[in-house]
Amino acid sequence: MRSRPRSAEILGAMMAVERIEGPVMLVHPQGPLATARSGMMIADVAAGMQAEAARIGALARExxxxxxxxxxxxxxxADGLSSLQDARAELSQAIADRRDLPPRVGDDETRMLALLNSVRTLQELATSLAERPSGASSDLPVFASARGRLExxxxxxxxxxxxxxxxxxxxRPGLVMATEPGALVTAPWYGTVRYRGPLLDYGTVVLLEPGEGWLxxxxxxxxxxxxxxxxxxxGDALGMMPGGSVAGDEFVQAAPVAGxxxxxxxELRQGGQAIDPADWFDLSGQRP
Structure with a gap:
């Protein structure tokens, strides 16, 4: 009589073991009842692990x-930036071709190159250019009227x-400005481009004559x-600052680009001599 409850308990444990799949069918050292209990525990854990695996898989796909x-x-x-740069160049060329201003009047190229080779300082070059103006100033708005309001x-x-x-x-007798990479540079006033290209240790420059004797x-x-x-x-486009070509990672990593x-x-020169640009340019909003 005493063996019947024990037999029923063992029989129930064995039936539970039969419902458990996989390695948990291994016999527990403490007998079939412990095997059934451990199998049920592992089944519960396996269900949780399967759910977690499904969640991780979904995150990986996302x-x-x-x-x-x-x-x-x-x-x-990147394609948009390239198109924007091309559009800027085309726009500036279109403005140059269609504006209602005097035609191109340039120095003889050979004379200009000889002048550049003969000067050692920017002041020497500015003085030389002031001594032989382009001759187009008389057809342009008077530069003196722009004092204090140049952009x-x-x-x-x-x-x-x-x-x-x-x-x-x-x-140096001028202003040094920090700009965004690839920033557009525009003409502060009407004028003749006396020179464009590398100059001494200034890098690539534009020398603009807004009036006779001015540079x-x-x-x-x-x-x-x-x-x-x-x-x-x-306001015409003169050129662009360096750094206009942006790498792919810089589009999605804002912090490095911001730095x-x-x-x-x-510089502003009259008769070859540098004068303080602050007297001519609108510097409102800039630091003292």
Whole structure:
């Protein structure tokens, strides 16, 4: 009589073991009842692990979709940036071809190259150009009327003003500005492009003559649109700052891009002598 409850217990355990799949059918050292209990525990754990595996699989598929979407977005943005740069160049050329201004009047190229080879400083070059103006100033708006209200040629922040020394102790008679990479540079006033290209240690420059005896020096550009001798209007595109080609990762990593900047240098000269641009340009909103 006493053996019947024990037999029933063993029989129930064996029936439970038969319902358990896989390795849990292994016999537990403590007997069939312990085997059944451990099998049920493992079955519960397996169900939870299976659910977690399904969740992880869904996340992995979502991550793969996001990666694919990111790659597509980067390619689209890169194509858009390239198209924007091409459009800027085409727009500046269209403006140059259609504006109602005097025709191109340039220096003889051979004479200009000889002049560049003979000068050692920007002041020497500015003085030489002031002594032989382009002759187009009489057909342009009077430069003196723009005193105090000229727009800066690029959007940016002034790092150093007229005569302020840099970290190396070198001072220049102009403004140094920090700009965004690839920023568009425009003409502050109507004028004749006396020279465009590399100059001494200033990098790529544009020398703009807004009036007889005057010279606006804009240095640090990458691409320059007008040619030497072209007449430009106020606000016309002169070129672009370096850094306009953006890598794919920079579209999705905002912090490194935010820290990047380029440097533009701006001078104003009269009769070859540098004068403080702050008297002519609208510097409202800039630091003292």
């Amino acid at each position: 991550l793969a979709a996001l990666r694919s979407l990111r790659e597509t977005a980067v390619e689209t943005l 800066l040629p690029v959007i940016g922040a002034i790092l150093r003003r007229f005569g302020e020394a840099d970290t190396a102790g070198i001072n 606006i020096v804009i240095a640090g550009l990458d691409a320059v649109y007008p040619r030497t001798g072209d007449v430009v209007a106020q 990047r900047s380029e440097t533009l240098y701006l």
